[in-house]
Amino acid sequence: MLFLPRFDEGYLDVGDTHQIFYAQHGSKDGVPLLFLHGGPGLGTTDYDARIFPQHFRVIRFDQRGSGRSKASNILIANTTDHLLQDIVKLLDHLKINQKVILFGGSWGSTLAMLFAIRYPEKVLRLVLRGVFLATKASRLFFERKGVDQFFPEEWEQYTSLVPEGDRENPTQYYCKKMLDGTDEEREVYSRSFSKYAITVSRRGGVENIDEVLKNYNYLNQATIQAHYFKHDFFILEGFIPENISQISETRVDIVHGRYDLLCLPKYAYQLNKLLKNSKLYLVDAGHSSVEPETEKMLRSIMATSG
Numbered sequence: 001m002l003f004l005p006r007f008d009e010g011y012l013d014v015g016d017t018h019q020i021f022y023a024q025h026g027s028k029d030g031v032p033l034l035f036l037h038g039g040p041g042l043g044t045t046d047y048d049a050r051i052f053p054q055h056f057r058v059i060r061f062d063q064r065g066s067g068r069s070k071a072s073n074i075l076i077a078n079t080t081d082h083l084l085q086d087i088v089k090l091l092d093h094l095k096i097n098q099k100v101i102l103f104g105g106s107w108g109s110t111l112a113m114l115f116a117i118r119y120p121e122k123v124l125r126l127v128l129r130g131v132f133l134a135t136k137a138s139r140l141f142f143e144r145k146g147v148d149q150f151f152p153e154e155w156e157q158y159t160s161l162v163p164e165g166d167r168e169n170p171t172q173y174y175c176k177k178m179l180d181g182t183d184e185e186r187e188v189y190s191r192s193f194s195k196y197a198i199t200v201s202r203r204g205g206v207e208n209i210d211e212v213l214k215n216y217n218y219l220n221q222a223t224i225q226a227h228y229f230k231h232d233f234f235i236l237e238g239f240i241p242e243n244i245s246q247i248s249e250t251r252v253d254i255v256h257g258r259y260d261l262l263c264l265p266k267y268a269y270q271l272n273k274l275l276k277n278s279k280l281y282l283v284d285a286g287h288s289s290v291e292p293e294t295e296k297m298l299r300s301i302m303a304t305s306g
Helices: 080-093 107-118 136-143 152-159 170-180 183-200 209-214 218-230 239-247 265-274 292-303
Strands: 006-015 018-026 031-036 056-061 100-105 123-129 251-257 278-283
Touching (some): 056 080, 080 107, 170 183, 170 218
8 A cells, every 4th residue: 555755854852851753644735634644552553644635735643642753751740731732832843834734533533623623723623533522421431331232251351350349440450550550551551442342443353463562562552541531631521523613614625434333423413514514424433543444435535635
């Protein structure tokens, strides 16, 4: 597969001992498009630029503590507000003064919506995949119970590490172990959490999950995810649904897997109803960005954009 060529990369010191990695692909004079990765904590690679045509100026960056970004402590000064401020700093650093397209998947969609609400004057358009509204209701299915109806074996394995008395909210118990457990506990629970999340993110699961985890920085990523889970993603309850009307004039394309078990499609449908200038595409897929129908739809949208 041919990736969109990279023409620039570097590090930006954003303070608090954090340096965020960024890379630019495509055309230096093209329409600026900011790629916002999921997780929190997943990071980006050249692979993420694969669906964009050459005429875009694609900017991807690794959020604090993620991917190739550097920090003395990945959790210090690592909140949603810090990430939003980093976007402003990065755009200023790259001397981008025009409006940008925000392309965000999963947690990246959350950041895109929050940024658009706070800085509508900086946003041209949103392209969102696997929408995550960060409300308590939208988290229950994945964190507590619901996925077990579709992946009973994976759910049983996931909860087997949780004492009976804590199984009402197993993910909360995982977060405690991933953040405050011994080194051995952090390793065990981070791996189990990542194994569960990756497997159920695809409609048919992942058969070679143990092989996938060999090349996966699950300890770092799960630590950041636990940090955000513990603090309700540093977002006031209901903030996005209650404030999204502020960007009702902005064009928003929403691509969501009809069989997404991490972020249920009904919340993408809810978002579409709240935005008069949005279009929802429900595709035959789960949550993962690499599923064929999701990628096909995203390519189609981007091919006719800009």
